Amino acid sequence: MHKKDLVYYGLTLILLLTSFTAKASSDPLPSWNEGTVKQSIIQFVHNTTDKNSTHYVAPENRIATIDNDGTMWVEYPMYTQVIFAFARVVALAPQHPEWKTQQPFAAVLAKQYDTLTGPEFEKILAATQSGMSVENFKALAQQWLAIAKDPRFHQHYTQLVYVPMLEMINYLRQNNFKVYIVSGGGQDFMRAFTQKTFQLSPEQIIGSAAKTRYSYQDGRADLIKIPQLLLVDDKDGKPEAIYFFIGKKPIIAIGNSEGDRQMLEWTQSNPEEHLMLLVHHDDAVREYAYDTKSKVGTFPTSLMNEAKEQHWLVISMKKDWKKIFSF
Amino acid sequence: MHKKDLVYYGLTLILLLTSFTAKASSDPLPSWNEGTVKQSIIQFVHNTTDKNSTHYVAPENRIATIDNDGTMWVEYPMYTQVIFAFARVVALAPQHPEWKTQQPFAAVLAKQYDTLTGPEFEKILAATQSGMSVENFKALAQQWLAIAKDPRFHQHYTQLVYVPMLEMINYLRQNNFKVYIVSGGGQDFMRAFTQKTFQLSPEQIIGSAAKTRYSYQDGRADLIKIPQLLLVDDKDGKPEAIYFFIGKKPIIAIGNSEGDRQMLEWTQSNPEEHLMLLVHHDDAVREYAYDTKSKVGTFPTSLMNEAKEQHWLVISMKKDWKKIFSF
Numbered sequence: 001m002h003k004k005d006l007v008y009y010g011l012t013l014i015l016l017l018t019s020f021t022a023k024a025s026s027d028p029l030p031s032w033n034e035g036t037v038k039q040s041i042i043q044f045v046h047n048t049t050d051k052n053s054t055h056y057v058a059p060e061n062r063i064a065t066i067d068n069d070g071t072m073w074v075e076y077p078m079y080t081q082v083i084f085a086f087a088r089v090v091a092l093a094p095q096h097p098e099w100k101t102q103q104p105f106a107a108v109l110a111k112q113y114d115t116l117t118g119p120e121f122e123k124i125l126a127a128t129q130s131g132m133s134v135e136n137f138k139a140l141a142q143q144w145l146a147i148a149k150d151p152r153f154h155q156h157y158t159q160l161v162y163v164p165m166l167e168m169i170n171y172l173r174q175n176n177f178k179v180y181i182v183s184g185g186g187q188d189f190m191r192a193f194t195q196k197t198f199q200l201s202p203e204q205i206i207g208s209a210a211k212t213r214y215s216y217q218d219g220r221a222d223l224i225k226i227p228q229l230l231l232v233d234d235k236d237g238k239p240e241a242i243y244f245f246i247g248k249k250p251i252i253a254i255g256n257s258e259g260d261r262q263m264l265e266w267t268q269s270n271p272e273e274h275l276m277l278l279v280h281h282d283d284a285v286r287e288y289a290y291d292t293k294s295k296v297g298t299f300p301t302s303l304m305n306e307a308k309e310q311h312w313l314v315i316s317m318k319k320d321w322k323k324i325f326s327f
Numbered sequence: 328m329h330k331k332d333l334v335y336y337g338l339t340l341i342l343l344l345t346s347f348t349a350k351a352s353s354d355p356l357p358s359w360n361e362g363t364v365k366q367s368i369i370q371f372v373h374n375t376t377d378k379n380s381t382h383y384v385a386p387e388n389r390i391a392t393i394d395n396d397g398t399m400w401v402e403y404p405m406y407t408q409v410i411f412a413f414a415r416v417v418a419l420a421p422q423h424p425e426w427k428t429q430q431p432f433a434a435v436l437a438k439q440y441d442t443l444t445g446p447e448f449e450k451i452l453a454a455t456q457s458g459m460s461v462e463n464f465k466a467l468a469q470q471w472l473a474i475a476k477d478p479r480f481h482q483h484y485t486q487l488v489y490v491p492m493l494e495m496i497n498y499l500r501q502n503n504f505k506v507y508i509v510s511g512g513g514q515d516f517m518r519a520f521t522q523k524t525f526q527l528s529p530e531q532i533i534g535s536a537a538k539t540r541y542s543y544q545d546g547r548a549d550l551i552k553i554p555q556l557l558l559v560d561d562k563d564g565k566p567e568a569i570y571f572f573i574g575k576k577p578i579i580a581i582g583n584s585e586g587d588r589q590m591l592e593w594t595q596s597n598p599e600e601h602l603m604l605l606v607h608h609d610d611a612v613r614e615y616a617y618d619t620k621s622k623v624g625t626f627p628t629s630l631m632n633e634a635k636e637q638h639w640l641v642i643s644m645k646k647d648w649k650k651i652f653s654f
């Protein structure tokens with residue numbers, strides 16, 4: 001027998017046994033209730049990965065883009081990143097006695113968050129999240145995430161990740177999808193926890209970003225965060241950022257709000273088989289229920305109508321998810 | 328025999344045969360002459376991939392960033408992308424009779440390239456490479472690359488790739504490095520050929536980029552190229568872009584000019600084992616010889632001095648490369 005043949009038989013043996021083992025291990029989405037949504041996801045993955053299917057998609061084109069806030073973890077009543085920004089104001093306040101009377105800092109210190117405008121929030125970001133090296137920022141975010149807890153669930157924020165969505169990422173990855181997080185949230189903030197929490201490496205995390213400035217002082221090269229926007233990864237900005245980073249159109253896109261509409265529409269224009277999903281926050285008991293009136297994750301009637309017309313799948317957290325959190 | 332054992336024996340068989348085959352196929356860089364440079368590269372790859380080495384680097388941190396123009400392919404006497412831009416002016420001229428007298432177009436049509444300024448070149452890019460969908464741009468670039476030939480070598484531009492550098496990419500990839508192209512050149516232009524020519528997928532190509540605008544017309548989602556700069560991936564912009572896209576510091580960086588200095592310095596600040604290389608164009612017979620006086624790929628004395636001081640490896644195309652092109 002030739003060496004080549006031996007390799008061939010060895011490989012065949014492994015493939016046969018692996019496929020046998022794979023069939024034995026049953027449900028890829030155990031935290032999902034049976035129903036149209038779960039069935040459609042499994043059918044889609046089957047169709048796009050089965051070489052004999054007319055909907056087969058080559059592995060290099062199996063791009064999945066998933067929103068973060070409200071899709072992967074809790075975003076209500078405030079985005080975690082905003083809570084972090086306010087915590088930075090509190091932490092830095094002793095060095096800035098003038099903040100006691102100076103807006104927008106005084107409002108944050110008095111916990112009057114509702115009065116803050118967009119430009120005021122940008123001022124807070126500029127004052128608390130720039131002028132430091134990218135490594136220092138990462139360390140600050142990680143230190144905060146390791147300590148801070150959500151007031152309702154009494155859990156660390158990284159515990160407020162949806163188990164069904166972690167299963168989804170895992171399931172897609174096992175089927176040779178390349179999974180990206182595509183979020184309006186800050187790229188640097190997400191990258192501080194997504195490796196550990198989602199097992200996704202930094203280049204798979206796309207988010208809004210400020211510029212950095214390269215500096216070389218005392219023989220040390222460093223990147224310093226500066227308060228200038230480079231990319232707003234929301235609404236129109238999502239397909240634009242996906243094209244910029246990945247250069248390919250996704251075949252699966254998952255979001256939960258108005259900010260994800262364009263990402264789903266763009267995915268729908270993919271000539272390859274494609275799937276669009278929206279997470280609907282309709283479970284006030286186990287998580288939250290909010291639609292149009294919320295300050296975060298707005299899900300207007302027009303989006304629900306587009307979902308219906310375009311056959312996007314709407315995931316009901318209440319009905320489709322057997323379990324939401326790991327705790 | 329248990330199923331598990333069968334898998335184990337199958338795998339062992341394959342590993343043994345593969346390693347036997349690997350040892351038989353000896354030189355990973357056959358187009359490189361023996362010498363310090365080649366030896367240092369092989370030693371570096373060995374040290375960073377050998378688990379028993381004190382310089383071992385985990386696969387997820389084996390990031391390699393490589394410049395394109397002048398490092399991967401010929402950039403002299405004009406960047407290929409600039410030649411393409413001029414060709415677009417010629418192609419569109421019949422639709423723009425006013426260009427015969429209107430600058431900077433008249434200069435291009437008269438082949439008076441030397442008089443063009445940076446802002447004038449931007450005007451040319453705006454007039455010829457925006458207002459179209461990203462797919463249309465890609466098609467135009469690919470059509471041109473399939474036809475246009477270099478006047479000295481009489482080869483398609485994608486044939487002007489350096490074989491030793493293709494071997495380098497392949498060698499790094501085989502050792503589980505993730506290879507990125509990081510270039511001052513246009514990201515969209517590079518992505519039109521790098522999949523086929525370098526076997527690198529679009530997300531591994533980082534370059535200067537214009538913004539796109541998401542539009543949704545007649546039920547079709549599209550991204551239109553617009554004449555606004557998003558990112559200049561040159562000099563300081565290189566480490567900034569690497570951080571933005573990859574979120575990790577490279578352990579190997581290869582460039583050929585002043586525009587790569589900061590990328591190499593930043594790589595040098597990596598606490599992991601690292602290697603910095605510069606391609607030196609010193610072979611007027613087989614390619615070109617140029618240093619400080621050139622309009623492209625400037626390699627000033629100060630860069631050569633920094634290379635010496637910092638022990639960056641300087642690749643002499645004349646001495647270190649046995650073969651330059653595949654033709």
